[in-house]
Amino acid sequence: MSSRDLILGRVRRALADVPRDDTPYEQAVERGYLREHGGRSVEQTVDLLAENLADYRAIVHRTDAEELPYLIMRLLAARGPQYVLVPPGLPPEWMSAADPTRVHDRAASTPHELDKVESVVTGCALAIAETGTLVLDGGPDQGRRRITLVPDHHICVVRVPDQVVSSVPQALERLDPTRPLTWISGPSATSDIELDRVEGVHGPRTLEVVLVSGE
Amino acid sequence: MSGGTFVGMPAFPKAAHEAVNNPTLRGNLRHATHTIRAKRAVAVAELDDWAALREAGKQIKDHTLRHLDRYLVQLEESVTAAGGIVHWAADADEANRIVADLVKMTGESEVVKVKSMATQEIGLNEALEAEGIHAYETDLAELIVQLGKDRPSHILVPAIHRNRGEIRDIFAREMGEWGRPAPEGLTDTPAELAEAARLHLRDKFLRAKVGISGANFMVAETGTLMVVESEGNGRMCLTLPETLISVVGIEKIVPTWQDLEVFLQTLPRSSTAERMNPYTSMWTGTTDADGPQTFHLVLIDNGRTDTLADEVGRQALRCIRCSACLNVCPVYERAGGHAYGSVYPGPIGAILSPQLRGTASEIDASLPYASSLCGACYEVCPVAIDIPEVLVHLRERIAEGGQATREGNKVVLKPAKGHAAERAAMRAARWAFSHPGALRTGQRLASRTRRFHPRSLPGPGKAWSDTRDLPTVPAEPFRDWWQRTHGGKDTDK
Numbered sequence: 276m277s278s279r280d281l282i283l284g285r286v287r288r289a290l291a292d293v294p295r296d297d298t299p300y301e302q303a304v305e306r307g308y309l310r311e312h313g314g315r316s317v318e319q320t321v322d323l324l325a326e327n328l329a330d331y332r333a334i335v336h337r338t339d340a341e342e343l344p345y346l347i348m349r350l351l352a353a354r355g356p357q358y359v360l361v362p363p364g365l366p367p368e369w370m371s372a373a374d375p376t377r378v379h380d381r382a383a384s385t386p387h388e389l390d391k392v393e394s395v396v397t398g399c400a401l402a403i404a405e406t407g408t409l410v411l412d413g414g415p416d417q418g419r420r421r422i423t424l425v426p427d428h429h430i431c432v433v434r435v436p437d438q439v440v441s442s443v444p445q446a447l448e449r450l451d452p453t454r455p456l457t458w459i460s461g462p463s464a465t466s467d468i469e470l471d472r473v474e475g476v477h478g479p480r481t482l483e484v485v486l487v488s489g490e
Numbered sequence: 491m492s493g494g495t496f497v498g499m500p501a502f503p504k505a506a507h508e509a510v511n512n513p514t515l516r517g518n519l520r521h522a523t524h525t526i527r528a529k530r531a532v533a534v535a536e537l538d539d540w541a542a543l544r545e546a547g548k549q550i551k552d553h554t555l556r557h558l559d560r561y562l563v564q565l566e567e568s569v570t571a572a573g574g575i576v577h578w579a580a581d582a583d584e585a586n587r588i589v590a591d592l593v594k595m596t597g598e599s600e601v602v603k604v605k606s607m608a609t610q611e612i613g614l615n616e617a618l619e620a621e622g623i624h625a626y627e628t629d630l631a632e633l634i635v636q637l638g639k640d641r642p643s644h645i646l647v648p649a650i651h652r653n654r655g656e657i658r659d660i661f662a663r664e665m666g667e668w669g670r671p672a673p674e675g676l677t678d679t680p681a682e683l684a685e686a687a688r689l690h691l692r693d694k695f696l697r698a699k700v701g702i703s704g705a706n707f708m709v710a711e712t713g714t715l716m717v718v719e720s721e722g723n724g725r726m727c728l729t730l731p732e733t734l735i736s737v738v739g740i741e742k743i744v745p746t747w748q749d750l751e752v753f754l755q756t757l758p759r760s761s762t763a764e765r766m767n768p769y770t771s772m773w774t775g776t777t778d779a780d781g782p783q784t785f786h787l788v789l790i791d792n793g794r795t796d797t798l799a800d801e802v803g804r805q806a807l808r809c810i811r812c813s814a815c816l817n818v819c820p821v822y823e824r825a826g827g828h829a830y831g832s833v834y835p836g837p838i839g840a841i842l843s844p845q846l847r848g849t850a851s852e853i854d855a856s857l858p859y860a861s862s863l864c865g866a867c868y869e870v871c872p873v874a875i876d877i878p879e880v881l882v883h884l885r886e887r888i889a890e891g892g893q894a895t896r897e898g899n900k901v902v903l904k905p906a907k908g909h910a911a912e913r914a915a916m917r918a919a920r921w922a923f924s925h926p927g928a929l930r931t932g933q934r935l936a937s938r939t940r941r942f943h944p945r946s947l948p949g950p951g952k953a954w955s956d957t958r959d960l961p962t963v964p965a966e967p968f969r970d971w972w973q974r975t976h977g978g979k980d981t982d983k
Contacts, residue, residue: 277578278578278579278580278584278791279566279578281578281580281898282562282578282580282740282789282791282795283559283562283563284898285791285795285796285798285799285898286558286559286562286740286795286798287559288799288898289795289796289798289799289804289895290556290558290559290798292801293556296556296557300553300745300746303549303553304546304549304550304553304749305542305545305546305549306542306546307539307542307545307546308539308542308543308546308752308755309538309539309542312536312537312538312539327765331764331765331768382779385696386695386696386697386730387696387697390692390696403766405765406765406766407765407766408766413777413780419729419779419780419781420725420729420771420780420781421729421730421780421781424722424725424726424729424730425696443751443754443755443766444748444751447747447748447750447751447754448748452709452712452714452747452772452774453572453712453774454774454777455729455771455772455773455774455777455780455781456770456771456772456773457725457769457770457771457772458766458769458770458771458772459768459769460764460765460766460767460768460769461768462768463720463721463722463768463769464720464721464768465630465680465684465720465721466647466720466762467629467630467631467634467647467649468630468649468654468657468680468683468684469518469521469522469653469654469680470521470522470525470526470647470650471680473680473681473684475681475684475685475688476630476684476687476688476720476721476722476723477628477688477691477692477695477721477722477723477725477726478721478722478725478768478769479722
């Protein structure tokens with residue numbers, strides 16, 4: 276007998292006491308929990324996102340579409356990277372004022388090559404206000420998962436309010452599970468030493484989030 | 491901490507006795523558990539629907555367990571349709587063999603690992619080592635444990651028993667043996683220690699061809715797997731290698747994509763007391779040109795179906811490994827995780843390990859007694875596992891014997907040896923209570939000889955009275971007092 280049949284057989288025998296139950300799954304579980312916590316206006320939801328991002332040590336900036344290229348230029352200039360990674364579908368105007376050489380992630384580029392790049396600029400799929408979370412789904416303005424992982428500095432642009440949801444349940448409704456998803460809440464961190472939170476281990480040690488309005 | 495495995499551990503009372511007498515360990519544990527306990531309470535208080543989320547989590551997991559065969563088959567179909575390859579392993583040996591063979595097929599002799607309870611449970615690192623494959627733990631705490639040739643002592647923070655000074659010493663001494671040595675003049679600040687780990691592991695990540703992980707959840711409907719973590723080591727292992735092998739217990743399924751909305755709210759707050767952990771990765775099979783192009787899922791039983799067969803004990807399979815129960819447990823706080831002799835320490839370990847492994851060994855038979863039954867573990871559990879109920883159920887099984895399932899077969903367990911004195915005492919009490927004359931004589935005799943009673947019990951009762959004060963016998967038995975003051979009549983009637 277294959278291990279598959281062995282395990283499935285054991286499961287069925289183990290459940291011999293359980294009465295047959297064909298209740299459809301939508302009715303089988305009581306979902307008495309909330310779809311979002313507390314009532315907020317759209318502005319308040321964006322403010323909460325900014326507050327929760329900052330609480331987990333992301334650096335939050337707010338700007339509008341017109342100023343965005345200059346803000347990105349200044350953020351990059353402050354760190355002075357020679358190269359900056361950009362996903363293939365990043366709106367070109369975001370980088371129109373930036374000085375560093377743009378590097379595109381190619382399938383052939385090795386992780387070692389990515390490691391030489393200091394900064395990366397991406398968009399996101401959405402952001403969750405209640406938890407201070409950015410979600411990337413590999414869309415054209417976000418690129419492959421590795422580009423937001425290996426460089427030490429990540430600038431992530433969130434369009435507000437369109438890309439902001441209040442809660443985790445609202446986020447899952449809008450996401451496509453067939454895409455590879457990365458949820459980011461603040462920069463890389465560890466609490467493994469005496470439960471002291473330290474930012475920055477393997478992922479980007481600096482996460483800058485730009486909330487851009489009016490696009 | 492010899493050898494880094496749990497094989498041949500002494501029973502809990504003996505192991506705990508040593509831990510309780512180690513002031514550094516007690517200090518480290520007290521600091522850590524109290525810190526996280528306070529933070530968790532704040533994080534949970536932010537959600538005013540916590541009770542409803544907890545109930546939904548419990549119901550989702552119970553429903554899944556009650557239809558586990560259906561969801562396993564559905565998961566296999568979805569993962570396969572998404573480009574993954576599913577393997578089934580009945581026990582630890584089979585799982586280890588499957589993983590070793592998969593690694594060998596890639597031609598690699600090194601793998602990077604995301605922290606995973608399932609791979610620890612089956613002893614994967616040791617099994618791979620025996621096949622000439624080096625497995626590098628990449629979670630900071632797991633790295634501390636691996637470099638220190640130590641054993642993990644907590645589900646979430648495996649090196650919780652180490653303080654910063656001890657960690658500095660381990661890094662300075664051991665890192666050079668495994669790869670890039672620790673920087674010169676390394677101090678014990680957590681930031682510098684984290685930086686040393688970053689540098690040490692970076693080359694391993696960048697050249698790794700095979701990654702091994704577990705999963706926090708698997709979605710039957712979509713075939714999606716999910717890993718939550720903080721450091722980015724998980725993201726590195728899940729996306730940079732060409733081949734990804736995920737080893738996951740069969741109970742980790744949830745039926746639908748929507749179900750994640752419950753656990754993504756309860757798990758981070760219960761475990762690290764955060765609104766959300768810094769990184770969550772979800773992947774559904776393979777994606778063209780993004781991440782590993784070969785994905786294997788190894789589903790393991792290893793005692794889970796035996797646990798499922800126990801009507802009271804099966805609720806332990808709801809566990810989402812958040813470790814909240816460890817942090818509130820007065821016994822864990824004093825005894826530490828190693829005393830439990832298993833990768834699953836604390837209250838959940840006390841019910842999970844003896845069910846997964848059976849109660850034949852001394853350590854497993856002692857675990858259901860490693861509790862004061864105070865109930866704090868049940869209160870904090872985000873999936874409402876009634877740990878005290880299962881502890882009492884397992885105690886009864888150990889003391890009285892009875893039906894159980896081992897490797898899919900029904901067996902009748904004999905009462906455990908160590909409980910002969912307890913059973914004899916109970917038999918004697920039963921006899922005395924059904925013979926009122928003898929009880930009266932005995933009680934009077936006890937009262938009259940009270941001056942001569944010893945302070946501790948002789949024989950098999952000695953261990954019990956080592957840590958407890960014997961109750962003093964009153965000068966007059968209650969029944970005599972009642973007879974004397976009320977004339978044996980109930981005056982209220």
